[in-house]
Structures are given as structure tokens and as C-alpha cells.
Amino acid sequence: MEAERWGIALSLGLLCTVLSVLSARGFVRFAKNHDRHQVMWAVGLSFGAAATSLELLAYLGIVSSPLLQAYVFFSAAIVGVLSLGALRAFHRVLWNRTYIGYIGASLATVAFYTVRTPMSASMVQAGVISGNPPLLLLVLSSLVTVPATIVLLTACVMSLRRSFRWRGLMMLAGASVLGAGGAFYIASFPVILYYAEFVGIVLLFFGLVDLSRWSILAPAPARSPQHRPG
Numbered sequence: 001m002e003a004e005r006w007g008i009a010l011s012l013g014l015l016c017t018v019l020s021v022l023s024a025r026g027f028v029r030f031a032k033n034h035d036r037h038q039v040m041w042a043v044g045l046s047f048g049a050a051a052t053s054l055e056l057l058a059y060l061g062i063v064s065s066p067l068l069q070a071y072v073f074f075s076a077a078i079v080g081v082l083s084l085g086a087l088r089a090f091h092r093v094l095w096n097r098t099y100i101g102y103i104g105a106s107l108a109t110v111a112f113y114t115v116r117t118p119m120s121a122s123m124v125q126a127g128v129i130s131g132n133p134p135l136l137l138l139v140l141s142s143l144v145t146v147p148a149t150i151v152l153l154t155a156c157v158m159s160l161r162r163s164f165r166w167r168g169l170m171m172l173a174g175a176s177v178l179g180a181g182g183a184f185y186i187a188s189f190p191v192i193l194y195y196a197e198f199v200g201i202v203l204l205f206f207g208l209v210d211l212s213r214w215s216i217l218a219p220a221p222a223r224s225p226q227h228r229p230g
Contacts, residue, residue, distance in 0.1 A: 005127075012056040015198045019049035022202070040085035041204075047078045048201045059127035068119035072133045076110050076141035079178050082204060083148035086171075089155035099151065106144045113140060149175060152204075167207045174203030 026042025029035070051074040054067055080103050087096045117134055152175035159171065178200035 009056060009059055012052060012059060016049050016052040016056060019045055019052060019198070019201065023049055037085045037088045040081055044078055044082035044085060045201055047074045047081060048198070050074050051078065052198065055129060058124050058129050061127065063121045063124050065119045065121075068121075068123055068129065068133075069114050069117070071129060072119070072137055072141070073111055073114045076144045077107055078201065079148040079152070080107055080144040082178070082201070083151040083155075086152050086155035089158045099147075103144065103148065106140070110137070110140045110144060113137060149178065152178070156207075169207075170203045171207030174200045174207060176200075177203065 023042050023045035026038055026045060030039040030042060051071060054071045054074070057063075057067060058071075084100060084103060087099065090096055114133075114137060117137060119133065123129055123133070152171075156171045156175055160169070177196050
């Protein structure tokens with residue numbers, strides 16, 4: 001059992017590291033091209049890394065009310081922020097601005113009530129954050145996760161209709177996994193959210209990023225100059 005325990009802890013640490021690297025890459029790309037959609041994906045991935053790190057701390061027995069409060073907020077903010085990165089698919093400026101304002105206000109409301117609501121250590125069972133937060137926070141979180149999931153799915157469908165690509169399919173699958181994970185969390189199956197967070201975010205990110213740019217192409221061999229007859 002001890003080996004299994006450390007194996008799970010190592011897996012959580014590895015997932016956190018992978019998400020952190022992916023997030024850092026997104027910020028680097030934003031620094032180069034100043035694409036605000038890119039930075040939203042990077043921030044969403046960083047929230048995923050933060051949530052996974054809190055899951056690791058809880059599994060190792062480090063539990064406190066602020067830690068649980070932060071976890072509840074990150075669980076709601078992941079999908080909300082990622083949906084802002086998907087607004088590129090919509091070409092309606094007024095609608096996009098309205099949605100950005102809605103998500104911003106909703107996340108601020110979740111953050112406000114999360115900070116004001118103490119979390120009991122009983123939420124953690126056998127190292128797993130398995131207890132649901134108060135009903136108010138679940139309702140407020142759904143005001144973020146439900147429309148955000150709809151936006152992500154709609155953006156993926158629109159992208160697929162314009163150009164059928166495997167990357168679009170990965171984005172659609174990632175949005176579906178994240179949405180399902182949030183639904184299971186609200187329905188008192190929070191353990192599934194752990195896997196949904198990582199699998200969904202990774203699928204979304206690799207659907208967004210062109211992996212071919214990561215490859216290192218060998219330089220073409222130089223052509224030897226042809227000798228002209230003298």
C-alpha cells in the first residue's frame with residue numbers, strides 16, 4: 001500500500017509538472033505574438049496546474065481551509081478562462097465582450113463567496129478532496145462551468161464546420177471531458193474531476209497548438225557548386 005500511495009503522489013506531481021510546462025509555453029507564445037486568446041489558454045492551464053498541486057498537497061495530508069477554498073475556485077475557473085480563449089471562433093464583437101464581462105463577474109462572485117465560506121477538513125477523505133462545498137458555491141460554480149462548456153463545445157463545432165481537422169476533434173473531446181467532470185463533481189462524484197481536469201485540458205491544449213512546430217527539422221544539405229567548364 002505504501003508503494004501505491006507514493007505512486008499516486010508521484011502521478012499527481014507529474015500531472016502538475018506537465019500542466020505547468022504547457023502553461024509556461026502558452027505564456028511564452030503570448031510574449032511573442034501578444035495574442036490575448038493565447039494568454040487565456042495559458043492562464044486556464046495554470047489554473048489546472050494549481051488545482052492539481054492542491055490535490056497533491058491534500059493527498060499528502062496537508063489540508064487547510066484556505067487550500068480547500070482555493071481548490072473550489074480553481075475548479076470553477078479552469079473551464080471559464082479556457083472558454084475565453086475559444087472566443088476566437090466567434091466573430092461577433094459585442095457578443096464576445098458581453099460574454100467576457102459575464103465570465104469575469106461570475107468568477108469574481110465565486111471568488112468573493114469562496115473566500116467568505118470556511119471549508120471543513122472533512123471535505124478530504126483518504127487524501128481525496130471528495131466532500132462537496134456548500135450548496136451556494138456549487139450553484140455559483142455552475143453559473144461559470146455550464147455556459148463556459150457550452151461556449152467551448154460551440155466553438156469546437158464551428159471550427160469543425162469550417163475545417164475538419166483532427167485538432168478540432170481533440171478540442172471537442174477536451175471540452176466534453178471537462179464539462180462532464182464538472183457535472184460529476186456537482187453530482188457528488190468529485191474523484192472523476194481529477195482525471196477530467198488533466199485529460200480535458202491536455203486535449204484542449206494539443207488541439208490548439210500545432211505540434212508540428214515542435215519538431216526540429218534537419219537542415220537541407222548544401223548543394224555543391226557546379227564547376228563550369230573553363
